[in-house]
Amino acid sequence: MKALRAGAQRAVELITAPLVPDDYLDAVAPLRNPRVLRARVEAVRPETPDSASLLLKPGVGWAGHVPGQYVRLGVDVDGVRLWRSYSVTSRAGRRDGRICITVNAIPGGAVSTHLVRRARRGMLLHLDQPMGEFVLPAPLPAKSLFVTAGSGITPVMGMLRSHLAELADVVVVHSARTREAAVFGAELRALAGHGRIRLVERHTAADGRIKPADLDELVPDLFARQTWACGPNELLDDLATHWADADAAHLLHVERFRPTVTTTGEGGTVTFTRSGTVVETDGTVPLLDAGEAAGVLMPSGCRMGICFSCVLPLREGAVRDLRDGQLTVAEPGDSIPVQTCVSAAAGPCQIDL
Template sequence: MDAHTPEPYKSPVPTGYFRWEPEEDEFLICRAVRDETHDVKTFVLAPRNERQFEFVSGQFMTFEFEIGGETIQRCYTISSPPSRRDTVSITVKRVPGGPVSNWLHDEFKPGMMVKATIPMGEFTWSGMQQSKYLFISGGSGITPMMAMTRSAYDLALISDIEFIHAARTPADIIFRDELDFMGRRNHWIKPTFICEQDAPFERWNGFRGRFDRQKLEVICPDYAERTVFVCGPAPFMKAVKTTLKDAGFDMSRFYQESFNFDSFTEEAQEQIAEATEAITTDVRVFQLEFTKTGRTVECPEGITVMEAARRAGIRVPSSCSKGLCGTCKSTITAGTVDMKHSGGIRQREIDRGMALLCCSKPTSDLVIDR
């Protein structure tokens, strides 16, 4: 090689693809914390070792936090797109009295670590062939739609996205600047915001009030031709669903996030009703002892531990009610269960006596460390 021949380019990063595996390294390290609004922050996370994430837009991860000597699991949707594989981001709103959200906002800093599971969930447009979408979100329910929109922007997808986001005031609009920027740079992305009232230092001149059919028809006249994704507080999602149903929308093209962090989903409530109807006097009844609360409740055969606890007034953290998220993970110190989970628990945790209460039916009397 003579003096005029340039050296071959050498990539500064490995050319092989290394997927993050929580079984090998269950900890993620915080790389950055970003303020989105006065009470919403984004936390950027990465593996400790050089690995990349594999997920689809709209999925969530379950995190395990050690706060005040207590282990708490929480699910958070990934707000970053899969086109940015080296990190994942979660965007968290501070909830008054919320132990995890307040700890994250006040204590969780770059360099600190947190346990996490692989991304999971089915609320995604991945694999769909439609070209026209309508995203409708309220409050922090914007995160899965943001992941999809960021993905469309990064990959220059020819996907017509009408994005309607509802917030209390303009100061509460999460990702406002970024959505406006993407809309200016890509005419396929069309964000519209609805605010209930003015902010202390900003008068809102856009759509005011709450989401309704009249606003929908003005913002997105061709909504009947689109595939709709909805996420937000339960009352908001119910209102949107009712609006679309009353308008004659084809609900086979309607998708909403099924997680409800405060109460059972409609599906879980139906399962409880069906199981209750099936109970007869011949069904065996097990005793469930909850050591931390000092309560003992009865659980008929065929009913999950979670259902029995809730019916007895014992509050157990839950999100999916499907054995998927891991939020209700608990240690069974005595007794056996029949557990049919969907990936929300590791085998080594099962070997240590842990179980997901939402999908575990007792096969004997139980003692539960909760």
């Protein structure tokens, strides 16, 4: 019987060559393949004029997420597959197996703009398993504070939707440019209206950027709370200093969407050797962004120097780590791995891709 099945399989393969039967099955049921994880867009819900939530049905290989984690999505834009990371904003363990991600359209952002403006029901996306350690502990804290700005609310929303019933004392301090631009603004205000959270909402266009000193007044028991913060690097850097000065750094948990850039190089010509693409860059542009802008299909992951999914060999030349200014130099014939998401050209360089 086993030999008969093997023979039948071989016959089907000969008929369908050069494709294999799985290729046809994937076309009919694209979520069935556990080795190639995909997700199908089930619904698109606008959140603000520049943001939208996508309800996704993951394929059979989906392992489930912990609230606060993010996923990498592979999106085909103008014939090029680009990968970006987005926080899961839905509660964990939904009975229907769906998850939500929420995207803010960034000016000049190829993927974010594509998803917010052009995502439609039935669209297929490539998907990675969830990652990230910006999650709540077990047991849950007696008192918690969430400090967010802009799209920094997205991982926190996943936590609140999953755990709010178990959190006894919750304060949310959220900044957005205007009331209308606040993603999940209506939901947060409703939770506050029902006494589920204490909400402090700051509209920076009118009130200016929130500062750590403001929190001392807004949250009198600030350092008696476990705190989760997500937003622009400048805000997070200020919070880290404020908590450290109070000997409370252990109470602050931070999620960064972009690496902290402290040093830039001179820039130079970047040559992607296998594709033959040559790009002129300045010292502020990560190799990953420079390659993608030139149409090179770049591997990527978190895009902030954590997951190492973007590592490529530096074959010759010099690059500078944008976080600390460290210079990496390769002589002809070398093959030195560099993180392209946090490295910029520091003179002419050659990348093996």
